Amino acid sequence: ATMPPLLSAIANAGRHGVLVKSAVVMERLGQVDAVALDKTGTLTEGTPRVTAIRPLDGSGLDEDGLLALAAAAEHPSEHPLARAVVDAARDRCLHVPAAEDFTSAPGTGVTATVLGHAVAVGSPARLLPAADSAPVEAAAVLTAELEREGRTAVLVQRDGVPVGVLAVADRLRPDAAATVTALAALTGRTPMLLTGDNPRAAARLGADAGITDIRAGLLPQDKVTAVREQEAAGRKVLVIGDGVNDAPALAAAHTGIAMGRAGSDLALETADAVIVRDELATVPAVMALSRAARRLVI
Ligand code: ADP
Ligand code: MG
DSSP states (O other), X not given: OOOOHHHHHHHHHHHHTEEEOOHHHHHHHTTOOEEEEEIIXXXXXXXXXXXXXXXXXXXXXXXXXXXXXXXXXXXXXXXXXXXXXXXXXXXXXXXXXXXXXXXXXXXXXXEEEETTXXXXXXXXXXXXXXXXXXXXXXXXXXXXXXHHTTOEEEEEEETTEEEEEEEEEOOBOTTHHHHHHHHHHHHSSOOEEEOSSOHHHHHHHHHHHTOOOEEOSOOHHHHHHHHHHHHHTTOOEEEEEOSGGGHHHHHHSSEEEEETTTOOHHHHHHSSEEEOSSOTTHHHHHHHHHHHHHHHHO
């Protein structure tokens, strides 16, 4: 028997490296008329590297001490920034102490007890207290300097006091700009960027990918709100993301696609489809397959 068009399309999508979870999803992919992309790990390669290690004066830490402390707290996290920190510590052959009481807050960072100290590692915008002490001021100045260069600043605090800032840099995927152009052509609308990262780094990366509609500093629930706004305006939104922080938006969207290689388990489970081959350009290809199949069904 010949296969129904939507099932052939699923097989075809598989050949393109996209796992589409059902015929219903295959059909919905062709209805999408707006796209929202996550930044870290989706628009970027998701293999960020630590490019600066800046212990603060008075912290008593040198570069290795700061990095080891951060790596200890980040060790259990599956966030791409956490992997960058842990890898940097490994590259320097540092002894990373064990951490206890690990917690992670999507879009913010992690906390853990390391050698009896409460350590927090994450977004300066979310973690830096407003109170003006010398370490807070110094951390804020360093953060602004690093972010202006398009890098992501990662704050390290010990017992509530900033002890240093790490800079992490990630590259745009090689097919990001072409994919943005293809998605704009398919949907009639330039995709938007939804990110928990800082506005300065987001603007720099978005511009390089050809995206002008950029929402930065978002918590997972803010990503949901951005999607709901679009859907309230009558649009069928495709969300493409990779992180735990993208899972609520992937669930809220008309259709959700997760990046498979570096994607978190929660994103992979929540999404309607998974990009198995690590290429963003497979998304417009699969949307075109869906449209072709729908023409055969109708
Ligand atoms: P994106 O939406 O771009 O994928 P996330 O929402 O995952 O980014 O993260 C947003 C911000 O939260 C990061 O830029 C970082 O400042 C902070 N953050 C989240 N998780 C971590 C972590 N494990 N380590 C360090 N920083 C983190
Ligand atoms: Mg991400």
